[in-house]
Amino acid sequence: MAEDVQGRGGDGASRDRILEAATQLFVQDGYKSTSVKAIAGQVGITPPALYWHFSSKQDLFLAAMEGLLDSFVLSVHDSVTAEDPTEKLRQFVKAHVLWKLEQSDASGAYTSSIGMRDLVHSLPAKHRRALVAKQRRHLNLLRGILQDGTRIGVFSVADSRITAFAIITMCEYVQSWYDPEGELSAEDVGDCFSELVLSMVNAGRPDNSTKPVA
Amino acid sequence: MAEDVQGRGGDGASRDRILEAATQLFVQDGYKSTSVKAIAGQVGITPPALYWHFSSKQDLFLAAMEGLLDSFVLSVHDSVTAEDPTEKLRQFVKAHVLWKLEQSDASGAYTSSIGMRDLVHSLPAKHRRALVAKQRRHLNLLRGILQDGTRIGVFSVADSRITAFAIITMCEYVQSWYDPEGELSAEDVGDCFSELVLSMVNAGRPDNSTKPVA
DNA sequence: CCTACCGATCGGTAGG
């Protein structure tokens, strides 16, 4: 599923090590600021060796972003296990936030934290399609939750599409302000954001909601 | 106020033209992807001429980001004219959203829309301070509104700092999904976001809010 | 997977 783009085959292990290093550096520094030399260096090989596994820097980038998006979408999807929309929404938001914060944690202290969405944007239009489709599935999962909740009367949202975008954006860029050294744990932020989002969709009080009293 | 960093003086007009071109390109493409050649080209001069007005690319970038942030913070601040917190919050959110969407509009159709926050991040720690301080003023304006509203009982927020971050993040990256060709105008999105935020802070129903019925 | 190497582009300087 994530194997559309491929080098000349061979040792899958070192290919994976390159992919891992590349993913970390691309997320940290962005596409332009990450040199193939730096990626190769981190893996412990020389730059030309990289071209045996990937035909170009763009190719490597595409493969890295596909893997990253797959792992993200899958992780969030698997975290949403509840039956009722309120709990589902809580799980969705928390999973998104935790994944983002753990990712910036894992890649070594000072991530400049460039969003996946921005990264995807630096691909040529052609290759962007596949990734946008993956993002779309994430969006649709959320929209489905919002629509279910609205239908059975536990949420009240004026426009599920815009509301979904607002929620995702809010979660997607948590790391832009989150301080790992601060007093709040990633878990705390996840819980806090869940509550904010539940308020946002008027969970538990679906009446007189989109037009609050002035 | 925004004149801390300066070239050797002289013709202020061409300095401003450089600044304007640089701002647009930096916002569009990011720091690394914007070459001094491209900036000079857009102004209609040669790259070396640029170094008469600015001592380095970093310097030019810093000046551009300071100007951009000043205009942004000032614009939002001036838009918040109401007395009561509910209306103030509405104005704040709408002003933030509109500024962002108009900016990406103005710089010519296809902005890759890299956030100001990400741009600021690509500065060396030393120069970043001044810009973070400006962002802080924007944050504090919002926090003040939230706290006032909570005090007089029209809002209910558990943590004004996190709530403020959530709101700002949501607005800051509107352009990451907004489609100017779509059926929603920037105005529509501003109104929609205002309502979402008012729900988020439980405007008009400050009771039983942070703990909605399950 | 390596050494050796290439053309292009980068930010920036010399000198006027």
Next chain:
DNA sequence: CCTACCGATCGGTAGG
């Protein structure tokens, strides 16, 4: 504000 030019780094190739 220009021409001429520099060292460094970039992604990528040749050949093994």
